[in-house]
């Protein structure tokens with residue numbers, strides 16, 4: 001997964017702070033550091049640092065040092081993508097812990113492509129594949145992802161999911177429980193995730209973000 005850190009900085013310091021951050025973190029592989037000039041408001045600018053989640057955890061102390069004194073928030077980049085073919089399908093989806101779909105910040109309308117990109121602090125990411133001749137037709141997995149600058153990025157495998165056909169109730173096998181979510185809530189959200197993935201996997205040449 002990719003982690004994106006938004007660092008808020010006074011507009012007039014944006015260039016010099018970015019240079020300093022680049023000096024400290026430039027050695028890290030595949031890191032992207034840039035000033036989001038279009039995000040400037042009230043004399044503040046956002047410096048965005050995009051980094052692979054593994055690299056983020058390995059360099060957490062270094063990153064915190066580089067942005068010290070500036071307010072910052074880390075988020076995970078997730079997506080809704082995929083769709084159906086004649087007999088098969090695949091999909092990826094994201095739900096917040098309250099069961100809602102996050103606010104989309106980007107996306108495309110390509111057939112079975114990436115239809116929505118989200119940045120979340122924590123939530124559920126599910127992926128599934130579908131084959132109409134298999135039993136069950138849909139199989140997938142759900143992960144809990146969370147990120148913050150104190151604890152780093154974490155990813156927990158939460159459940160194995162399956163669904164026989166359109167009418168069937170989702171089958172859920174809980175592997176591990178995420179923190180601070182009741183059992184009842186967890187099952188509700190995972191069931192919702194399974195239905196969302198089923199809809200997406202069976203939507204021929206899907207071009208849109210699906211809602212719930």
Ligand SMILES: [Zn+2]
Nearest residue numbers: 203206207208
């Ligand atoms: Zn669709």
